[in-house]
Amino acid sequence: MTPPLCDSNPTLQHLAAAAELRLFLDYDGTLAEFAPTPDDIFPDPAVASLIGRLAGLPRTQVAITSGRRLSHVQALVPVPGILLAGTYGIELRWPDGTETQRVDWSVVRPVLDRLKPRWSALLEDQQGFYLEDKGWSLALHARFADEATAQEVLRTANQLADAVLLDAPNGQFRLLGGHKFLEIGPSLANKGRTIEFLTQGDRWPDALQVYIGDDDKDEEAFAVIKAQGGFAIVVAAADRASLADCRLPSPAVVRQFLQQLAEKRALIPAS
Numbered sequence: 001m002t003p004p005l006c007d008s009n010p011t012l013q014h015l016a017a018a019a020e021l022r023l024f025l026d027y028d029g030t031l032a033e034f035a036p037t038p039d040d041i042f043p044d045p046a047v048a049s050l051i052g053r054l055a056g057l058p059r060t061q062v063a064i065t066s067g068r069r070l071s072h073v074q075a076l077v078p079v080p081g082i083l084l085a086g087t088y089g090i091e092l093r094w095p096d097g098t099e100t101q102r103v104d105w106s107v108v109r110p111v112l113d114r115l116k117p118r119w120s121a122l123l124e125d126q127q128g129f130y131l132e133d134k135g136w137s138l139a140l141h142a143r144f145a146d147e148a149t150a151q152e153v154l155r156t157a158n159q160l161a162d163a164v165l166l167d168a169p170n171g172q173f174r175l176l177g178g179h180k181f182l183e184i185g186p187s188l189a190n191k192g193r194t195i196e197f198l199t200q201g202d203r204w205p206d207a208l209q210v211y212i213g214d215d216d217k218d219e220e221a222f223a224v225i226k227a228q229g230g231f232a233i234v235v236a237a238a239d240r241a242s243l244a245d246c247r248l249p250s251p252a253v254v255r256q257f258l259q260q261l262a263e264k265r266a267l268i269p270a271s
C-alpha cells in the first residue's frame with residue numbers, strides 16, 4: 001500500500017487526545033537529516049529540546065529506536081527519562097538510566113571479528129564505501145559508490161558473510177540489506193522484535209502506540225505496531241509502498257508535526 005500524506009489536523013487530534021501515548025521515534029532520516037557518515041555525530045539542540053518537551057507531557061512516553069550504537073544515540077538525544085534503543089534494540093538504556101544488552105557479547109563478537117578483516121580487504125581499493133563497526137554489528141555503507149560497483153561489492157560482501165555464518169551459532173545472526181547497504185548483526189537487531197520486547201507485560205496496555213521511521217528496518221516495527229493496534233508514520237519524500245498509515249515528507253516536517261503534537265497535547269486536561 002502507498003500511504004497518503006498525513007492529514008495533519010485529524011492525525012494530530014487522534015494522537016494528542018490519546019489517554020496514554022507512547023512514541024517510538026527513529027533518528028536518522030526521521031528526526032534529523034542523514035549525517036555524511038554514520039560515525040558523524042552532530043547533535044541538534046532543537047531535536048533534544050523537542051524530545052524533552054514531548055517526554056515532559058503528561059501520560060506520554062518517548063523512545064528513540066535507532067540502528068546507531070547506543071553511545072551515539074545518547075550523544076544525539078541527551079534527554080533524561082526516555083528510553084533509548086541502540087543497534088536496533090540490542091542495547092537499551094531505560095528511562096531510569098540503567099542499561100541492558102540483550103545479546104551475549106562473547107557469542108556475537110567472535111563472528112564479527114572473523115568477518116571484519118575480510119570486508120576490510122574487499123574495500124581496500126574501492127572508493128565511496130564505509131565500514132562501520134558498531135561493536136554489536138558491522139555495517140557496510142556504499143552510499144557514495146557508483147551503483148554498479150556498489151552492487152558488485154555488496155554481492156561479494158554478502159557471500160563473505162554467508163561463508164562466515166556457516167560456522168556461526170545457528171539462527172543467532174541476520175544480514176540486513178538495503179539500498180547500497182549491508183549489515184551483519186544479531187537476529188535480535190530487529191526493530192519489530194524490539195517493540196515486542198519493550199511492550200510485553202506492559203504497564204500501559206491501552207496506550208496508543210505511534211512509530212515514526214523512514215526505512216525498511218522501521219517497516220519491521222510498523223508491522224508489530226500495526227498488529228498491536230498502533231499507528232505508523234513513514235518519512236519519505238515521495239510516494240512509496242509502506243505498512244504505515246500515512247506519510248510525512250521530511251525530518252523537518254516530522255519535527256513540526258511533533259511540535260504541534262506537544263502543543264495540542266499540553267492543552268488537554270488530565271483525565
Ligand SMILES: [Mg+2]
Nearest residue numbers: 026028029214
Ligand atoms: Mg532512519
